[in-house]
Amino acid sequence: MERDMDAELRFHIEAYAEDLARGGVPPEEAQRRARLEFGGLEQTKEECRDVRGVTVVHSLLQDSRYGLRMLRKSPGLTTIVVITLGLGIGANSSIFSVLNEWLLHPLSVPHPEQIMALANGSGGGRFSYLDLLDLGNQARVFSDVIGYDSGYAGLSADGKAGQFTCSTVTGNYFSALEVKPLLGRLFVPGEGDQPGEALNLVLGYSFWQKRFAGDPAVIGKHIAVNGRPATIIGVVPPEFHGLLFAFDMDGYLPLTMMSEGEEGNSLWTDRGDRSLMSFARLRPGINLAQANSAVDVVAKRLAAQYPTTDKGLAPVRVIPERRARPAPQVSSFVPVIAGLFLVLPALVLLLACMNVANILLARAAARQQEMAIRAAIGAGGWRLIRQMLTESLLLALIGGIAGTVFGELAIAAAGSLLHPVTTSSAGAGFHMDCSFDWKVFAYTMAAVVCTGILVGLWPAVRAGRANLNTVLHEGGRSDPAGRLRLRSSLVVAQIAGSLMLLVVAGLLLRSLRHAEHMFLGFDPDHVVSVMLDPHEVGYDQVRTKNFYRELERRLRALPSVESASLALTVPLTYPGQNGPVYVEGHVPGPNEQAPQITYNGVDPGYFPTMRVPLLRGRIFTDSDNETAPPVAIVNQTMARRLWPNEDAVGKRFSLKSASGPFIQVVGVAADGQYWFITSDPQPYFYVPLDQDYDSLASVQVRTSGSPQPMIPVMQREILSLAPDMPILQAATMEQTVHGLAGLFIFELAASLAGVLGILGLVLAVVGTYGVVSFAAARRTHEIGVRMALGAARADILKLISRQGLVLVGSGVLVGLLAAFALTRAMSKLLMGVSPSDPVTYLGVIILLGTVSSLACWIPARRATHVDPMVALRYE
């Protein structure tokens, strides 16, 4: 278009000159007169451009085209800027897309904002079936109250037995969530809510694809779940994964599934049997506060009506589903992690922006002449600012595209890092969809726009003020002190930001080191644990007990096995059981509730096999069986909390009521880590497995050799005893310690923060190097004079590097203050490390100080090699 305009105007002038020549004017004179009479050529062009650019889009396109041409002209600079911004934006968009899935992604059901999690007062977050019925009937704020539990079950179909993850749900589960079947039908309200009903199974979409090859003929198929005959009645749509956060359920079973044996029957009759998680759907137009107060009234009424079982029910909290992830009880942890991992990448992006702003400022100096001349021939100030902003936004946009690519790569890399964890049997059904949706897009675009404005605004404003006179007088080589001051403060900010990133990374790394070497309450070395549930293939209690006894006997007979044991669960896998603990003789205060404490059922071999230190009393023996008086071993924390300043051995407590039946404490074991790794000690106790039957159990083996080869050996032994027994989990305790409930989250946080820290360090060093080099180059003339007057190289070195070191020092100081404030907020995430850990701070100061001093020293040294003659002649 510019070219068209040129051609058109040239044609006009030439045609006129020809006409003049034809009229007898000499050709050269004709040319001169034609140009003269036409008037200001550039002015005309600018007017034409203005006339044309009446629409915003039009001029934007024009600016963009011009901007792109400028970027193409300096490909090296453009590449550096795009990579810098890409890394910054990529770090943000990838971490945001994880947080997006975690905290923002709504459930794939209609009106997800109406779905609330219910959590009861005495922890655990679980409810009894009868209490849920009353809550649903009496709290009119809900249209439905759902009860459900999730776990594993055995599925036999087409002659193949296997394990699947399933939710056992009340009949109103699907209708309350308004999920429509993909195939067949789903449960209807009331279906399966009684003991002894026929068992129907609804399949999850991906399990249907995987296990039944997506065959539509599965509807009506007869299968067996835990050895019980069942019928497949439907398949849920692919976007529905169930209500358990981060999991994709393989199947859904009705509540009647639980109606087996003594334990199952108490579900329908005992208000104290709190085994169901709960979600509810709010009626339209009801807000959270209304729901909370309505539920409170019902919970208090129930507590008054059934004091023995429901005293601890109130207060019941109503929590929006999104804020109840991953589980209502531990969700207080979440804002800290989420906040930290929004701040850290934002800091990295800020550092990247400062670097780019620095580069653009340097280039703005080089383009000062261009700007001044454009201003002189009639471009308005606003027009120049717009041009510069368009260019920086273009850079940010390309950086954003690069960032999205980097981000996707990072997520793919993280996914493959996660892969061994999620594909192990411990992480079966793990599901997290960090796909690029509109929220990630919006977040990335916001980052791009902020970045573009941030890096371009200052150079743009300067361009808008471009003054032809000063520029031309100063020969375009000048650089006012103001710009250097601005760039210096950018360096201070960069050093400070990178110090914060490094401190956070250092603390998380030290915390991980500590967690790795911390005493877990047992010795994970050389131990393998295999989890089984003979109930899944239809074994009854007698057969199960015989099976376990025979398995243990066979395993002990193996040559490399030092000891073997049986337990309900092992640490860092399943939480185990929990119940209210009533201490004998303790009169509770008016508002005091019996504490909920987690426990494990173990056999006598457990303590030596897991090497759990016993501090007082005795361990269990074979005579602690069903007929013997019930006993327990408590940990230090439980002993200290329930019987402060007393010897816990010999004391009694009950899991049923304040008046017994009682369990006698026979020993005190060392504290340890149980459900997941945390810094505060948890109360815990053990009961003999024979006195707390459960078909689900783990078999542990301590070997003298390497534990990994032991797994297939154990599998062989199990299958020779029971050929169709599904093995739910098989892992060395070392693997479990590094698994999802163990150190995994600490490792992930530390490596993420580490990557961001290194990124920040590199950006800060590059920024410092750039500014010091720039300052040195600006003083070339001065250095030449000084050297000509006899200054030694060492003096020059000191002169230049001092300037940089002052900046580094101020940056470190500012960074320290900011880091103190930031790390205080993350104390929850640190294990055994104080947020103001001196080792971390000192280490970071030394690292950052050394590297950035080097970044000052190198350009300073180069400045000393200035030849005075050359420097002076240059002027």
Next chain:
Amino acid sequence: MSQQPDLLQGTLDMLILKALSLGPLHGYGVLLRIQQISKDRLEIQQGSLYPALYRLEDQGWIASEWGESENKRKAKYYRLTAAGRRQLQAEVEQWNRMAAIIAGILQTKPGEL
């Protein structure tokens, strides 16, 4: 040149439309045509012609395409569009009304009021 009247504000657009209503022309041709019709009584500042042409094109009253000039050179030709023809008609009517009113005012003699 000095005895030539200045071009009235806003009349250049109308003159361009009038010139183009007689047939497609390139920019220089428009200039020549106006001078020719006015019998050289009007002088147009050459530089101001092009912003006017671009403005008219932007408003959709004229359209342009590249063609060949009388002496075999590439030149950009403008022609009147249908909208331009209506616009010209409107402007001419308005101009005539205005001229009649102003003429009427100027012919007023003392005592006629």
